[in-house]
Amino acid sequence: MKITVKLFAGFRDNRFKAAEQEYPDAATVGDILTALDIKGPELGVALINGRHVPPEHVLEDGQTLSLFPKVGGG
Numbered sequence: 001m002k003i004t005v006k007l008f009a010g011f012r013d014n015r016f017k018a019a020e021q022e023y024p025d026a027a028t029v030g031d032i033l034t035a036l037d038i039k040g041p042e043l044g045v046a047l048i049n050g051r052h053v054p055p056e057h058v059l060e061d062g063q064t065l066s067l068f069p070k071v072g073g074g
Helices: 029-035
Strands: 002-007 018-022 043-048 064-069
Touching: 029 043, 029 064
Parallel strands: 002 064
Antiparallel strands: 002 018, 043 064
8 A cells, every 4th residue: 555654853864754655554653663763752743644643553545644753852
């Protein structure tokens, strides 16, 4: 299935801004994080078509996944 993955902030380092990629049917957000070498604790927010989802959410063909890292500051 084809999923558009959009990365934000530090997740773009040595990766991409947005890309349409092929993933196996029933892939989860967590599977994509693993494929991109993004560790679970680094994830701040995952959105599917603009709606917040957990890492165990199963993706469907044609969806857009946006990944945001945790933000530090003080």
